[in-house]
Amino acid sequence: MSNRTDVYVDLKGREISLANLDERELQLLSALESRATGQANWIDFDNAAMSMVADLYDGRGVSRNESRRTVVYRIARDLSGRLAIAAGMARAPDYRDELEEVIRTQFRTRRQFCEATGLSEDMLSHVLAHRKHMSIETLVDALKRVGYELRITPRTNGHAVESIHLLQH
Amino acid sequence: MSEYFLECAFLVPIRRDSRFSDGELHSTAAWDWLESELWVRYRGRTRPLELCDGVYADKSGNAVQDLSRKYFIALREEQIDDLRELLREAKGVFYQECFYLSVRGHVEFVD
Numbered sequence: 001m002s003n004r005t006d007v008y009v010d011l012k013g014r015e016i017s018l019a020n021l022d023e024r025e026l027q028l029l030s031a032l033e034s035r036a037t038g039q040a041n042w043i044d045f046d047n048a049a050m051s052m053v054a055d056l057y058d059g060r061g062v063s064r065n066e067s068r069r070t071v072v073y074r075i076a077r078d079l080s081g082r083l084a085i086a087a088g089m090a091r092a093p094d095y096r097d098e099l100e101e102v103i104r105t106q107f108r109t110r111r112q113f114c115e116a117t118g119l120s121e122d123m124l125s126h127v128l129a130h131r132k133h134m135s136i137e138t139l140v141d142a143l144k145r146v147g148y149e150l151r152i153t154p155r156t157n158g159h160a161v162e163s164i165h166l167l168q169h
Numbered sequence: 170m171s172e173y174f175l176e177c178a179f180l181v182p183i184r185r186d187s188r189f190s191d192g193e194l195h196s197t198a199a200w201d202w203l204e205s206e207l208w209v210r211y212r213g214r215t216r217p218l219e220l221c222d223g224v225y226a227d228k229s230g231n232a233v234q235d236l237s238r239k240y241f242i243a244l245r246e247e248q249i250d251d252l253r254e255l256l257r258e259a260k261g262v263f264y265q266e267c268f269y270l271s272v273r274g275h276v277e278f279v280d
Contacts, residue, residue: 011197041218043216043217043218043219043238044218046204046216047215047216047218050204050208054212054213064208064209064212065209067208068205068208068209073208077197077201077204077205080197080200080201080204081197081200081201084197084200085197088194089183089194089220090183090194090195090196090197090199090200091193091194091195091196091197092196092197093196093197093198094196097196097198097199098198100198100262101198101202104202104262129185129189129190129191129264130185130190130191130193131190131191
């Protein structure tokens with residue numbers, strides 16, 4: 001989280017602008033932040049937060065596909081993640097999780113990703129299973145081929161977050 | 170006559186299966202993926218506040234103990250296959266051999 005009131009900094013160190021939120025969205029965010037700081041139960045927060053976000057956007061006739069991309073939904077998920085980490089129930093994502101997300105959202109299969117990047121499927125499998133790391137050079141080269149790059153960002157708010165993030169060109 | 174739904178429950182262990190991965194906690198990204206899928210596909214779900222403590226025998230007969238989050242969803246019969254498909258996809262995200270799924274009390278392991 002940030003000291004600036006118009007920006008929220010998520011677990012990955014990304015700034016999320018609050019500038020275009022309306023009053024009800026800001027009220028909901030404030031309520032979510034209070035809940036997240038006032039209690040440590042991850043699941044309880046999740047149940048309440050998702051219900052509150054659903055009330056707002058379902059009530060406005062926004063499709064679920066659209067509402068999951070809203071700032072409020074993303075921050076609710078981020079707060080949930082922080083509670084999960086604090087409770088020892090989850091870990092902060094690292095570059096391997098981000099890599100997996102790129103594959104899942106941009107490619108049909110791991111094989112297709114490997115063909116596009118030149119990585120071997122065997123190596124990718126070990127890396128994604130957290131059994132091995134990939135050298136920076138290999139990762140940079142592979143990502144460059146599919147329009148991504150590595151970037152170094154500050155750690156966020158005391159939670160250990162690996163400082164390498166994938167950004168799309 | 171009011172529309173009726175089937176109660177479905179499934180368990181998601183909070184750690185990756187150590188036979189396929191490192192046995193560590195899932196990243197928040199994995200949980201976000203599941204929440205996002207449930208958010209879009211189904212209108213609601215419920216989770217008990219406590220984790221479920223379980224012991225079972227894996228396919229090799231070895232005893233495995235784990236802690237899981239339990240999800241309840243009310244679905245129409247024609248949506249059950251969609252949930253099975255989601256759980257198959259979730260195997261790769263959560264690095265599990267299979268998922269425990271109960272549909273109206275009938276238990277199956279989705280692999």
